[in-house]
Amino acid sequence: MLSCKKASILLSASMDRELTFFEKFRLNIHLAVCKWCRRFRVQLVFLQSLGEDLKQDDELLASLPQEAKERIQNRLNEELNS
Amino acid sequence: MNESTPINPQTWAEEYGDVLYHYALRMLKNPDQAEDAVQETFIAAIRAKNSFKGRSTVRTWLIGILRNKIHDMMRKKYRENEVLDPSSDLENTYPTSNWFDYFNHWKNPPASWKNPSASLNEKEFWITLQNCIQNLPEPMADAFTQRIFEDAKSEEICKIMNISSTHLGVLIHRARLRLRQCLEVNWFKK
Numbered sequence: 001m002l003s004c005k006k007a008s009i010l011l012s013a014s015m016d017r018e019l020t021f022f023e024k025f026r027l028n029i030h031l032a033v034c035k036w037c038r039r040f041r042v043q044l045v046f047l048q049s050l051g052e053d054l055k056q057d058d059e060l061l062a063s064l065p066q067e068a069k070e071r072i073q074n075r076l077n078e079e080l081n082s
Numbered sequence: 083m084n085e086s087t088p089i090n091p092q093t094w095a096e097e098y099g100d101v102l103y104h105y106a107l108r109m110l111k112n113p114d115q116a117e118d119a120v121q122e123t124f125i126a127a128i129r130a131k132n133s134f135k136g137r138s139t140v141r142t143w144l145i146g147i148l149r150n151k152i153h154d155m156m157r158k159k160y161r162e163n164e165v166l167d168p169s170s171d172l173e174n175t176y177p178t179s180n181w182f183d184y185f186n187h188w189k190n191p192p193a194s195w196k197n198p199s200a201s202l203n204e205k206e207f208w209i210t211l212q213n214c215i216q217n218l219p220e221p222m223a224d225a226f227t228q229r230i231f232e233d234a235k236s237e238e239i240c241k242i243m244n245i246s247s248t249h250l251g252v253l254i255h256r257a258r259l260r261l262r263q264c265l266e267v268n269w270f271k272k
Contacts, residue, residue: 004187005187008182012254012258036192061104062107075121079129
């Protein structure tokens with residue numbers, strides 16, 4: 001029977017590659033009786049989804065401070081005029 | 083410059099500054115480095131403006147240049163500074179004793195998170211996440227952000243960070259354990 005530690009390693013791996021039949025088999029038996037690892041799986045999937053936000057709302061993005069924008073634009077204008 | 087695809091660098095800082103900065107900050111974690119990367123991206127784009135053929139949007143083109151800059155910075159970091167010891171014993175270098183006890187059970191079992199996807203609409207959540215990522219040891223943060231925010235393939239990350247795929251797998255796993263706990267303590271349990 002897999003330990004939670006070993007199950008967590010397989011769950012993490014499953015986010016990045018297809019598990020082998022044997023790995024899936026052992027993992028599913030563990031998950032059937034371990035609600036903590038089932039929660040861990042849900043939370044791993046959530047972590048994976050964080051990368052998809054780049055297409056989201058502009059107001060959620062980190063903003064460049066106004067003075068930084070001005071400084072950068074000045075530098076660009078120098079470059080354009082050189 | 084190609085007449086049919088005009089680009090307007092005079093307004094780039096205002097138009098594209100935020101989105102580039104957001105991306106750079108997520109990958110580099112450091113606000114000053116992120117600002118530098120944005121500025122260098124714009125300058126490189128101005129110098130290469132003839133290479134923009136209008137096949138993508140200006141935004142996509144600029145992000146592409148930024149990505150390459152960030153990759154170069156990371157490659158340099160991991161080659162020159164020998165941040166990671168290739169001969170290290172992974173289990174000992176990255177112990178899991180914070181999460182699993184002697185019997186390999188959870189020390190602090192994952193709590194139930196209520197409606198996590200609703201958090202994605204809250205700016206404070208992204209700030210909390212950024213802080214959690216900032217608290218990761220650098221190699222774990224770099225491995226995780228490339229995997230999640232760039233959707234980079236393992237082989238690409240291994241080349242940039244100069245590590246084996248096994249090592250990368252361990253870094254990402256540990257990053258996930260830490261981030262999960264950090265988000266639970268600082269966001270979902272509050």
